[in-house]
Every structure is written in C-alpha cells, then in structure tokens.
Amino acid sequence: MTPEPVLTAALALAAGAAAVRTPGDLAAHLWPRLADLVPCAGVRATGFDGATLAWPGARPAGGHRVAVDLERAGARARVVLDRAAPFDDRDLALLRLVRPHLADALWRVAGGGAPVRLTPRERRILAMVARGATDRAIAHELGISCRTVGKHLENVYTTLGVHDRTSAAMRVGAG
Structure with a gap:
C-alpha cells in the first residue's frame, strides 16, 4: 500500500474509532477499518471490562498473530490480529500509530466514558x-x-x- 492509501486507511480507522460507543460499533466501525490498514483474517479483543470480542466471529485459521496491549486508568485491554502471513515492521508501526484510537474505542465500550471527577x-x-x-x-x-x-x-x-x-x-x- 502506498503512503496515500495508508494515510486514508489510518484516518478512516480514527474516524471509526471515534464513532464507537457499543460492542456492536466495534464490528461495524473499527475492526473492518483495522483490517484494511493492517490486513488480517480476524481480530480478537479483550476489553477493559474483561469482555472478549471477536471479528468476524469465529477464530480465523491464521498461523501468525500480533497483540497490541492497551492500558487506561490502571485497566488493561488487548487486541490480537490473526493472519496466514507474518506481520512485518511496517504492520507493527501502523499498529503503534493507531494504538491510542483502539484504546479510546475499547475504553468507551467498557463504560470508561462515564463522567469523570475533575475538581x-x-x-x-x-x-x-x-x-x-x-x-x-x-x-x-x-x-x-x-x-x-x-x-x-x-x-x-x-x-x-x-x-x-x-x-x-x-x-x-x-x-
């Protein structure tokens, strides 16, 4: 993928992540865009609330996996991508780039978007x-x-x- 489509895919993922409010929104707005950016056969996630989510549903038969660990307010979440081919340095760099967007979306799904206590x-x-x-x-x-x-x-x-x-x-x- 050339730089322009990569940027377009990354911006689409950021926009999709911003639209996420429910677990169903992840499958509709986030996971497909993540798969466009970093090609994969499927995504599994453990949210900040401990809920396990999978897209497109069944666990894909991929031989290679990469995990993105997320942390927010002392809670942890993880997103795992599966595919047949190995993940390269470019894939890992793109995942680091979108990591905050993944964390924000999973945080909101877990109810972390609740009102905060500021003075x-x-x-x-x-x-x-x-x-x-x-x-x-x-x-x-x-x-x-x-x-x-x-x-x-x-x-x-x-x-x-x-x-x-x-x-x-x-x-x-x-x-």
Whole structure:
C-alpha cells in the first residue's frame, strides 16, 4: 500500500474509532477499518471490562498473530490480529500509530466514558484549554503560576487517561 492509501486507511480507522460507543460499533466501525490498514483474517479483543470480542466471529485459521496491549486508568485491554502471513515492521508501526484510537474505542465500550471527577478548578482550566488558551494566559487569568497550571493539567491527564491537552479537551467535549 502506498503512503496515500495508508494515510486514508489510518484516518478512516480514527474516524471509526471515534464513532464507537457499543460492542456492536466495534464490528461495524473499527475492526473492518483495522483490517484494511493492517490486513488480517480476524481480530480478537479483550476489553477493559474483561469482555472478549471477536471479528468476524469465529477464530480465523491464521498461523501468525500480533497483540497490541492497551492500558487506561490502571485497566488493561488487548487486541490480537490473526493472519496466514507474518506481520512485518511496517504492520507493527501502523499498529503503534493507531494504538491510542483502539484504546479510546475499547475504553468507551467498557463504560470508561462515564463522567469523570475533575475538581472545579481542573474543569475551569480544561475549558480554557479547549478554547485555545496557553498555560501562561490561564495562569494570568486565574492569578496562579504557570507551574500550578501545569500541575492541574497533569492531574487532568491522569484522571482522563490521556497524555496531552488536545486529547483531554476532546475527551471531555465528547463525553
């Protein structure tokens, strides 16, 4: 697959992952797009809630497997792809690229998308981040130091199970 179709397939997977809310959505929106990106005969997953999911249903008769381990808020999940041919470095790199999208989708299916407990100050800072404010602007408006803003954001990231300000703003905006 040339770079343009790979990018198209990766973007389709990200869009499909964002649409996932139920286990049925995984089969409709995520697994087929994952198979388009990294060709495979089937996908098996153990969700963050411990539920076992399979697509297209029965376990495929593939001789090669690759597992993607996911972690969120102390919980673990795993996605396993099966196929007859070995997985190469390109396949593994693509799986690393889409790993956060797989984690987000499985987290929502497990009910991890439930309302989170942020303090009023954390919510206010996150709302300012979502509007595009810098740490310096937030600190100035709230009368606190930039370092304090950074500490609040660290706590927000931990609570939401994300690693950056964009993901945090999107996570709360989608929830």
